Amino acid sequence: EAQVTQNPRYLITVTGKKLTVTCSQNMNHEYMSWYRQDPGLGLRQIYYSMNVEVTDKGDVPEGYKVSRKEKRNFPLILESPSPNQTSLYFCASRDTLEETQYFGPGTRLLVL
């Protein structure tokens, strides 16, 4: 089954404790992206990647890091989480020749 998976789905952590949210897709898509969704603000793009070893900042990259060492994986790293990073995070992927973007199920993060 074609899908985008994210782990963990729910996470409660404390300020400053490094964490990684994994994202994996099994569709051989070149393009992958991370978004955060907050009430009243909609989805905002954090980082995106057009292919392996190619990453670019979205609209809200501060406080986040990403890497794209393999085509299928695109982890989101929070080196020192802060409460303002409490949010719902979505990973997404698409084939660069198509326009349909597939979203993962989301990761709900609470930073205390």
Place this chain on the structure above:
Amino acid sequence: GQNIDQPTEMTATEGAIVQINCTYQTSGFNGLFWYQQHAGEAPTFLSYNVLDGLEEKGRFSSFLSRSKGYSYLLLKELQMKDSASYLCAVRRANDYKLSFGAGTTVTVRA
């Protein structure tokens, strides 16, 4: 940056038609997308417009006017399951960044 505006909420009756407008301002345009998001779920792709005109896909249609920075999503023969948030998104030409509006919550009433 990009400014994307869409109404916050709309309510309609089952079987009716609802039109969700989206206006945008962008430095370089490379396509406009509509997504549907049910509460507690991930967004799902509905439509993509890059040229002016109407794209029809079953009960859903999407229209684009690039010169006016305007799009709408038309939902016909509304069903209860269409109650969801509808997200308008614009892709920028030079760097392929994708920016979303805050979303329009549509409530379908019996």
